[in-house]
Amino acid sequence: MLDLKFIRENADAVRKAVSDRALEVPLDELLELDARRRKIMVILEEKRARHKRGNKEIGELMRRGEDAAALREEMGRLSDEIRTLEAEEGEIGGKTREILIRIPNLPDASVPVGPDETYNREVRRWGEPRRFDFQPLPHWEVGEGLDILDFQRGVKIAESRFTLLKGKGALLERALINFMLDLHTREHGYTEVFPPILVNEESMFSTGQLPKLKDEMYACRDDELYLIPTAEVPVTNIYRGETLREEDLPIYYCAYTPCFRREAGSYGRDIRGLIRQHQFNKVEMVKFAHPDTSFDELEKLTNDAEDVLRRLGLPYRVVILSTGDLSFSAAKCYDLEVWLPSYGEYKEISSCSNFTDFQARRADIRFKPAGGGKSRLVHTLNGSGVAIGRTVAAILENYQREDGSVEVPEALRPYMHGLEEIAAE
RNA sequence: GGAGGGGUGGCAGAGCGGACGAUUGCGGUGGUCUUGAAAACCAUUGGCCGGCAACGGCUCGCGGGUUCGAAUCCCGCCCCCUCCGCCA
Incomplete structure (x- = not known):
């Protein structure tokens, strides 16, 4: 398995390596899925951070005997949003992985190039x-x-x-x-x-x-x-x-x-x-x-x-x-x-x-x-x-x-x- | 295969719904002291992902679920230990 980050940054080298091996891999699809996943991750992590903070706050409010109903409701909604995003991220991540694990290793520079x-x-x-x-x-x-x-x-x-x-x-x-x-x-x-x-x-x-x-x-x-x-x-x-x-x-x-x-x-x-x-x-x-x-x-x-x-x-x-x-x-x-x-x-x-x-x-x-x-x-x-x-x-x-x-x-x-x-x- | 018990950081071992990414001990690292070392004392100390960084996320065997919130409750799976059965 190659490093996804490496593929992202060296897409042409990977493309050449795969074609030198006389193979085909849906590299563009991989890169597109990866880009989508990364966008979702940014939003997801931000929501998760907010969720974590909010839940801590509920704990503090309850300990002080104060009312946490409003915050609790908000966190419930946020939780749903996170779940939805997680499902989406998981699906894209799975597809990404399916492609990634089928990409062969990069041949070393000293390897003669040829299809067979x-x-x-x-x-x-x-x-x-x-x-x-x-x-x-x-x-x-x-x-x-x-x-x-x-x-x-x-x-x-x-x-x-x-x-x-x-x-x-x-x-x-x-x-x-x-x-x-x-x-x-x-x-x-x-x-x-x-x-x-x-x-x-x-x-x-x-x-x-x-x-x-x-x-x-x-x-x-x-x-x-x-x-x-x-x-x-x-x-x-x-x-x-x-x-x-x-x-x-x-x-x-x-x-x-x-x-x-x-x-x-x-x-x-x-x-x-x-x-x-x-x-x-x-x-x-x-x-x-x-x-x-x-x-x-x-x-x-x-x-x-x-x-x-x-x-x-x-x-x-x-x-x-x-x-x-x-x-x-x-x-x-x-x-x-x-x-x-x-x-x-x-x-x-x-x-x-x-x-x-x-x-x-x-x-x-x-x-x-x-x-x-x-x-x-x-x-x-x-x-x-x-x-x-x-x-x-x-x-x-x-x-x-x-x-x-x-x-x-x-x-x-x-x-x-x-x-x-x-x-x- | 049956009956019980259990999987928490490098190791040991607590926690059993919110202040817990996790008490404490050992180990590791840095320091004080010492001619040097040991001991003692002080400090520090898991991993992974993203980020120049600040920081954020994930991670308590694995996967689902309940909940605003799970190491902690529920379900499934895997593994380990003890006893019984079977067996080279």
């Missing part, structure tokens, strides 16, 4: 895609050949886009979770948390998933709760409605959680394998940062995610998303894309974003300046560190051998009982 992902720009590359002297298989064939991925039974148990991991496959998944958590907590300075996986509507609103992405989420039938699409939601909401101390910033958290996405509208895409599942595991990093340093924190966060791929020896590239591809709440976002031989291209495995004060305003997360003064909104950031399912896919594909076995990346071996390869049993 073709304007994304590669920032850097790491590692060489391996040259195979045999025909490499897609990870679903590697996994089925080793009897560690069972797609059919996943579908039987739930529905399509759910997968059963088995034996070394389940172990690999667990090893990756532990490897990533250890890396971030022991070397990158993050504190591990394990949050609720079901969250309420307010939490979903705060990080910007609601109202826009309602169709993307699994909701509970009998409770006002949603399955999280990412740990970003519960972890960012740790401090919802709180005021932090400046000297405690930045705060780093990481969390392993399952994630659930309905993937509405992506019916034909990535239909095979682990790439696009309704349920997947992810290790997520979340930061609460000082506004002055949040963009530096984004660079560090991205590097922390890259470190996972480097240690696993998976070739990747870093892409900065264009204005048209940027998510609703983000001001700037780097995607990490891992090399997948079966796709013959790089595929998103992590998304690292700075949300500036956009989520903090929705969530009301502030910090108190150390030198005193008014509290300010923090900046929130998060990034996958990284998506587990896609990492499994990348390992199976990049580390496969001609005989169908898969070498275990060295960094992972301590997490897999020293296992050096996954071979058919």
